[in-house]
Amino acid sequence: MPSTTHRRLIAVIVLVPVLAALALWAFAWPVARTAPRDLPLGVAGPPAATAQLEKRLEGHGGAFEIHHYADETAARGAIEDRTVYGAVVVTPQGPELLTASAAGPAVAQFLQQALARQASAEGAQVKTVDVVATPAGDPRGAALGAAVLPLALAGIAAGAVVTLLGLRGARAAIALLGASALVGAVAAGIAHSWLGVLTGDWWAEAAVLGLSALAVGGAVAGLAALLGTAGIGIGGALVMFLGNPFSGAATAPEMLPEPAGTIGQWLPPGAGATLLRSVSYFDGAAGTGPALTLAWWAALGLGAVLLGGSLRRKAGGSPTADRRELATVG
Numbered sequence: 001m002p003s004t005t006h007r008r009l010i011a012v013i014v015l016v017p018v019l020a021a022l023a024l025w026a027f028a029w030p031v032a033r034t035a036p037r038d039l040p041l042g043v044a045g046p047p048a049a050t051a052q053l054e055k056r057l058e059g060h061g062g063a064f065e066i067h068h069y070a071d072e073t074a075a076r077g078a079i080e081d082r083t084v085y086g087a088v089v090v091t092p093q094g095p096e097l098l099t100a101s102a103a104g105p106a107v108a109q110f111l112q113q114a115l116a117r118q119a120s121a122e123g124a125q126v127k128t129v130d131v132v133a134t135p136a137g138d139p140r141g142a143a144l145g146a147a148v149l150p151l152a153l154a155g156i157a158a159g160a161v162v163t164l165l166g167l168r169g170a171r172a173a174i175a176l177l178g179a180s181a182l183v184g185a186v187a188a189g190i191a192h193s194w195l196g197v198l199t200g201d202w203w204a205e206a207a208v209l210g211l212s213a214l215a216v217g218g219a220v221a222g223l224a225a226l227l228g229t230a231g232i233g234i235g236g237a238l239v240m241f242l243g244n245p246f247s248g249a250a251t252a253p254e255m256l257p258e259p260a261g262t263i264g265q266w267l268p269p270g271a272g273a274t275l276l277r278s279v280s281y282f283d284g285a286a287g288t289g290p291a292l293t294l295a296w297w298a299a300l301g302l303g304a305v306l307l308g309g310s311l312r313r314k315a316g317g318s319p320t321a322d323r324r325e326l327a328t329v330g
Contacts, residue, residue: 026241033257036063036110040254042087042098043068044075049090056118057088072098079103079131082278082286085252086111094124100132102281104252105141132281137196144198144277145250147191148269151209152244154183155216155268156236159301162217163224163232169309172225173302176217184210200280208279208294212272215294216243218301219268225308242267249273265290268297 041057041064043050050068057064067084069075075087079100085107089096097115099108112128119126134141158179162172188206192198198205216239223231246256246264253261253270264270271293278287 022241027245030245030256030260034106034251034255035257036060036107037254037256037258037261038065039063039107039252040065040067040084041111042066042075042078042084043090044070044072044087045090053088053090053095060114072096076131080282080285082282085254088115093127095119095126097126097128098131099128101130101134101141102132103277104255105134106251106255110255135197135199135281142250143191143195144273144280147187147276148247148249148273149244151183151187151212151272152216152239152269155180155213156220156232156239158183158213158217159220159222159224159235160232162221162305163229168225168312169306172221172305172309176214176221176302176305180210180214180217182210183213184208198276198280200283204279204284205276208272208276208291211291211294211298212268212276215268215272215297215301218298218305220301222301222304222308225305239267239269243269246270247273266293268294271297 043054043057043066045053054066057066067078067087069078069087072087072089072091075084075089075098078084079087079098082103085103086097086099089098095115097111099111101108108130112126115126115128138144158176162175162179167175184206187209188198188202191209192202192205216235219239220232220235223235225231227234242263246260246267247270248254248256248261248264249270253265253274255261256264265274271290275287275290275294278284278290
C-alpha cells in the first residue's frame with residue numbers, strides 16, 4: 001500500500017494537469033467561440049422601408065434579436081437605456097448605424113464591420129454615429145474589462161485573510177464590509193479620479209466596486225465558514241475559472257457561447273462589470289438586475305459567515321482553537 005507521501009505525489013501529478021486543462025477550457029473556449037448570439041439590435045424607420053433590411057439581418061443565423069422603433073429618436077433612447085447595443089436607421093440618404101462603444105467596443109466594431117460589408121455589396125455606404133462613446137481616458141474600452149480580475153482577486157484575498165486570521169461571525173462580517181468599502185474607494189480613486197476611465201458618479205462607482213468585492217469576499221469566507229479551509233479553494237475556483245472568463249466584460253454576454261454568457265451574469269464578476277458599465281456610462285440604466293445579483297451574493301455570503309460562526313460557538317469552538325486547526329492544516 002503506498003505511503004502518504006506517495007499518495008500526495010500521485011495526487012499532485014494528476015491534479016496539476018487537470019487544473020491546467022480546466023483553466024485552458026474556461027479562458028480559451030469563450031474567446032475561441034466569440035460571436036453574436038441574439039444580440040439586441042434596433043431597426044428604425046417605416047415598416048415598408050425596413051422590411052428588406054430586417055430580412056437581411058435575419059440571414060445572419062440568429063446573430064441578432066431585432067427590436068423595432070419608429071424613428072431615430074426612439075432608437076437612440078433604446079441605446080441609452082441599454083435595451084439594444086445599436087440600431088440601424090433607414091433614411092432617405094441611406095442606412096445610418098447608431099452604436100454605443102461604451103456598452104462594448106467589440107460589439108460596436110462588429111456591427112460596423114457587418115453593416116459595412118453588407119452596404120459595400122449593395123454599392124452603398126453606412127454612416128456611423130457613436131451615441132454613447134467610451135471615455136477619452138479609455139478610447140478602446142479595455143480598462144473596464146481589465147478591472148474584473150483585480151476586483152475578483154481582492155475579494156478572494158479578503159475572504160481568505162478573514163478566514164486564515166480566525167475571524168468568525170460578526171467580526172468576520174465587519175472585516176469584510178470594511179475591506180470591501182476601502183477596495184471600492186481605492187478602485188474608484190484610481191479608475192475615475194486618476195485614470196479617467198470611469199465617468200459616472202464617483203460615489204455610485206465606488207459603491208459598485210465595493211459591492212463587487214464584497215460579493216466575492218463574502219462567498220469565499222462564507223464557504224470557508226461552512227466547509228472549512230477547503231471553502232477558500234472552492235470559492236476561489238468558482239470565481240477564477242467561471243466568473244472571470246464568463247463575465248463578458250471585454251465583449252458582451254451575448255458574444256459568448258451559451259451557457260457561458262448566462263452563467264457569467266449570475267456570478268459576481270460578470271454582474272459587477274455589467275453594473276459598473278451601466279453606472280459609469282449610462283446613468284444606471286439596466287442596472288437593477290446585476291445590482292440584485294451582487295446583493296444576493298453578498299447577503300448569502302455574509303449570512304453564511306454569521307451562521308458558521310454561530311455553529312462553531314455552539315460546538316464549543318474558539319478563535320484560538322480555529323487558529324490551531326488552521327496551523328495544523330497548513
